[in-house]
Amino acid sequence: GQQVMQIPQYQHVQEGEDFTTYCNSSTTLSNIQWYKQRPGGHPVFLIQLVKSGEVKKQKRLTFQFGEAKKNSSLHITATQTTDVGTYFCAGWNYYGQNFVFGPGTRLSVLP
Amino acid sequence: SQTIHQWPATLVQPVGSPLSLECTVEGTSNPNLYWYRQAAGRGLQLLFYSVGIGQISSEVPQNLSASRPQDRQFILSSKKLLLSDSGFYLCAWSGGVYEGNEQFFGPGTRLTVL
Structure with missing residues (x-):
């Protein structure tokens, strides 16, 4: 079945450092979505990428969808303590039959 | 605007007891509805999803069941809870037209089975 992996599992950074999490799918995706879950909270939708090679930015966050639509990345520039949380990628397989979340990357930001 | 409600927020149940978690959505029609379980510090496991009243798809075999008696109501149930059923249960909705909707x-229900 479709599998979605994320690396790293955990990341500790000093405030002001950059952070990147990578998402890899075993199958081609029709789209990729990114969610953020604050400690003790529920996942909150951040963005959706649909096109091959698509890049989207939200302030300090840059999202990229791979050319083959099997991988994606989230890059945060100059992290802040408010960026703390777990970042999940999730995607529908090409035929829209399965929607799978990655295991997430937990980000800690030290002040 | 759309809102989604879940209750209760926390629940402590003995092994072997029944379970009923309710989720309701306001402000939208014919949503896709989902039940997820999240073990502590882990990712999200899709348990059930529904594209319409009475239409339930199960992603993993387990002692849980789901029902959708009304368009915007999704219920997760169990006849007899197991210790392994402990976790954070999340209900979610998405637009029903295109599967790619976010x-x-x-807010989730934190279930502890003792």
């Missing part, structure tokens, strides 16, 4: 999550 999902909006409820």
